[in-house]
Amino acid sequence: xxxLTSFGPANLIAxxxxxxxxxxxxxxxxxxxxxDEYQRKDGYSAARKALAEMAQADIVQTVKDSGLKGRGxxxxxxxxxWGLMPADESMNIRYLLCNADEMEPNTWKDRMLMExxxxxxxxxxxxxxxxxxxxxxxxxxxxxxxxxxxxxNRAIDEAKAAGLLGKNILGSGFxxxxxxxxxxxxxxxxxxxxxxxxxxxxxxxxxxxxxFPAAVxxxxxxxxxxxxxxxxxxxxxxxxxxxxxxxxxxxxxxxxGTKLMGFSGKVKNPGLWELPFGITARELFEDYVGGMRxxxxxxxxxxxxxxxxxxLPEHLDAQMYAAGIGKVGTRMGTGLAxxxxxxxxxxxxxxxxxxxxxxxxxxxxxxxxxxxxWSVKILRALERKxxxxxDIATLLGLVNFLGPGKxxxxxxxxxxxxxGSAIKYFREEFEAxxxxxxxxxxxxxxxxxx
Amino acid sequence: xxxxxxxxxxRFVLSEAERSAIxxxxxxxxxxRAASIExxxxxxxxxxxxxxxxxPAIAEILGIPGSDVEGVATFYSQxxxxxxxxxxxxxxxxxxxxxxxxxxVVQSISRQLGIGLGETTPDGRFTLLPVCCLGNCDKxxxxxxxxxxxxxxxxxxxxxxxxSYP
Numbered sequence: 001x002x003x004l005t006s007f008g009p010a011n012l013i014a015x016x017x018x019x020x021x022x023x024x025x026x027x028x029x030x031x032x033x034x035x036d037e038y039q040r041k042d043g044y045s046a047a048r049k050a051l052a053e054m055a056q057a058d059i060v061q062t063v064k065d066s067g068l069k070g071r072g073x074x075x076x077x078x079x080x081x082w083g084l085m086p087a088d089e090s091m092n093i094r095y096l097l098c099n100a101d102e103m104e105p106n107t108w109k110d111r112m113l114m115e116x117x118x119x120x121x122x123x124x125x126x127x128x129x130x131x132x133x134x135x136x137x138x139x140x141x142x143x144x145x146x147x148x149x150x151x152x153n154r155a156i157d158e159a160k161a162a163g164l165l166g167k168n169i170l171g172s173g174f175x176x177x178x179x180x181x182x183x184x185x186x187x188x189x190x191x192x193x194x195x196x197x198x199x200x201x202x203x204x205x206x207x208x209x210x211x212f213p214a215a216v217x218x219x220x221x222x223x224x225x226x227x228x229x230x231x232x233x234x235x236x237x238x239x240x241x242x243x244x245x246x247x248x249x250x251x252x253x254x255x256x257g258t259k260l261m262g263f264s265g266k267v268k269n270p271g272l273w274e275l276p277f278g279i280t281a282r283e284l285f286e287d288y289v290g291g292m293r294x295x296x297x298x299x300x301x302x303x304x305x306x307x308x309x310x311x312l313p314e315h316l317d318a319q320m321y322a323a324g325i326g327k328v329g330t331r332m333g334t335g336l337a338x339x340x341x342x343x344x345x346x347x348x349x350x351x352x353x354x355x356x357x358x359x360x361x362x363x364x365x366x367x368x369x370x371x372x373x374w375s376v377k378i379l380r381a382l383e384r385k386x387x388x389x390x391d392i393a394t395l396l397g398l399v400n401f402l403g404p405g406k407x408x409x410x411x412x413x414x415x416x417x418x419x420g421s422a423i424k425y426f427r428e429e430f431e432a433x434x435x436x437x438x439x440x441x442x443x444x445x446x447x448x449x450x
Numbered sequence: 451x452x453x454x455x456x457x458x459x460x461r462f463v464l465s466e467a468e469r470s471a472i473x474x475x476x477x478x479x480x481x482x483r484a485a486s487i488e489x490x491x492x493x494x495x496x497x498x499x500x501x502x503x504x505x506p507a508i509a510e511i512l513g514i515p516g517s518d519v520e521g522v523a524t525f526y527s528q529x530x531x532x533x534x535x536x537x538x539x540x541x542x543x544x545x546x547x548x549x550x551x552x553x554x555v556v557q558s559i560s561r562q563l564g565i566g567l568g569e570t571t572p573d574g575r576f577t578l579l580p581v582c583c584l585g586n587c588d589k590x591x592x593x594x595x596x597x598x599x600x601x602x603x604x605x606x607x608x609x610x611x612x613x614s615y616p
């Protein structure tokens with residue numbers, strides 16, 4: 001047991017500015033890259049270009065043309081989101097928020113960027129703020145990331161002292177100030193409208209959409225919320241151009257650029273790597289991770305966080321990009337995969353996951369507030385081998401009733417996606433928790449309601 | 451007279467340091483309400499938790515109803531509305547740490563301290579809490595003690611780790 005510093009693989013593999021735009025500046029010792037070193041490594045050159053040579057609309061168009069998509073899990077096209085900001089020039093108080101509330105289970109990519117390359121995020125936000133005409137930005141950071149908070153605050157101080165933040169940045173006439181806002185727990189703060197409520201000092205219940213944050217965001221003003229990794233892509237797109245960016249991904253991928261991908265669980269070499277979209281999960285699992293630890297067999301895997309579905313070993317040939325993972329039935333999510341080994345019982349695993357989702361429900365809408373604890377109660381019974389013959393049908397009813405479009409936000413759909421896929425692929429493990437074999441199963445309460 | 455004195459001395463008063471730290475936060479936002487979470491954290495940093503009297507005191511500085519401050523204080527899991535131990539242990543209970551065996555770590559801590567999740571040792575030394583994924587998934591299971599994060603925690607190594615937090 002030791003206090004943690006470096007991320008290992010991401011720092012140590014061969015990297016170049018052309019192939020690893022997010023991570024090529026990382027130091028092998030895992031220490032943060034401060035302003036001097038960042039500028040020696042071409043840092044802020046993209047910001048200089050954007051502020052001196054590019055019209056605001058050109059920056060938006062470049063990001064749109066690059067095909068950059070959000071890296072927080074949902075994968076919405078960034079340029080399209082930016083394009084939703086109002087054209088009306090009189091709405092001149094606008095905000096750029098960075099979603100740094102990284103709490104998705106099995107996700108540790110934004111932490112690395114913020115701890116080791118804080119200036120990359122500051123530069124990304126500076127360029128993005130210029131494009132969006134935002135005069136102020138907030139980095140909404142989860143409170144537990146104490147090192148990231150310290151490093152970001154130091155980077156912001158360095159940037160301010162160097163005239164890279166504040167008034168009349170680099171003589172362009174553009175003003176932008178940036179603050180780190182730390183949270184106080186609750187997974188739901190990562191939902192972008194809940195994040196806005198939390199930033200305003202309210203309970204983090206999601207807001208109704210529309211209106212979207214681009215129209216009515218923080219303090220009622222036009223607001224854009226982007227993930228840390230998304231914003232960190234912006235400098236290289238501006239610096240190297242759209243053609244270069246589009247050349248990064250592997251053939252067959254519809255998503256552009258590189259992605260921080262990882263694998264954890266009982267694998268030989270758990271870690272985080274910057275890899276091109278479109279590599280197969282098998283390449284990640286076998287070549288980078290080195291497969292399972294001796295004595296363990298891969299039973300299932302999850303491509304990107306708790307809210308993504310389970311897949312089987314045979315699905316490892318899927319390409320890692322949104323539609324590539326979509327073809328095998330789930331979402332890529334955050335792109336940091338988890339290996340489930342043969343020592344893990346799926347009922348116990350799902351009990352753990354649904355306890356998390358139930359605890360973290362904000363309680364605003366009934367299906368989520370009441371449905372998730374219900375699933376926990378059933379899963380606990382099945383785990384103790386005290387389930388009833390109706391339990392699996394009830395769980396499948398909840399998977400349906402808490403699915404996309406039936407709740408206020410994406411929390412409950414994310415909670416039931418792994419549950420539905422676990423029952424689909426490992427139904428016998430759930431059935432093993434039923435006290436006696438079902439005879440003439442009655443329709444469950446949920447099915448009757450349908 | 452005696453009663454009045456008692457009430458006076460029981461009244462919660464923000465320290466000058468707390469008050470000025472909260473007032474400093476107001477400058478970062480368009481609206482004072484936005485400083486409510488940070489204000490609670492400032493009080494908690496000084497006192498370990500947020501006593502009842504802090505709620506109206508913060509509400510007064512921010513100019514918002516006390517019920518709103520309490521609403522925020524009770525929503526966020528890292529704001530403590532009852533006293534906690536000198537050291538707060540936060541055990542990551544993500545599915546990754548579950549796969550890594552965090553439940554045996556929790557059991558080991560519970561056995562050694564005689565407390566379950568959400569409880570504080572009678573001597574006021576430790577409080578044990580679950581926490582959302584700490585983002586150390588390559589080093590599962592992970593936990594935090596106060597502001598220090600540890601990875602690769604094993605049930606049989608927990609004792610030595612706890613010993614370093616007197």
